[in-house]
Amino acid sequence: MEYKRGKPKKHSADELQLCAQAMCLEEMLCCAVPEGALYYGEPRRRTVVPFTPELRGQVQDNLKEMHELYKRRHTPKVKPSKACNACSLKVLCLPKLMGRKRVADYLAAAMEELK
DSSP: OEEESSOOOSSSHHHHHHHHHHHHHHHHHTOOOOEEEEEETTTTEEEEEEOOHHHHHHHHHHHHHHHHHHHTTOOOOOOOOGGGGGOTTHHHHOGGGGGSOOHHHHHHHHHHHHO
16 A cells, blocks of 8 residues: 555556555565555545556566666656655755756856857
């Protein structure tokens, strides 16, 4: 069971996170976890999430993409949104800085102005 403070979302990020956690438990404990549950605090309702082959496949596809990004040492740019305000990774991600110029770009532009 995963507790979420707000409302159910229109995208599947919560289901993907829950399924990924279950897949980790399956590997660590050598057991099967066929389903999980999301409890949303705002409607105070529990939603059962079956871990279908499609959902598991989507988790695996996302993990492959993450590993590729890591291998290339590439950090994707974040599109800041309202969700950033309540995110536990906000301090590490620093979404407000992503809209700013890189230092190298700033210096290059400044050098061009001096010419």
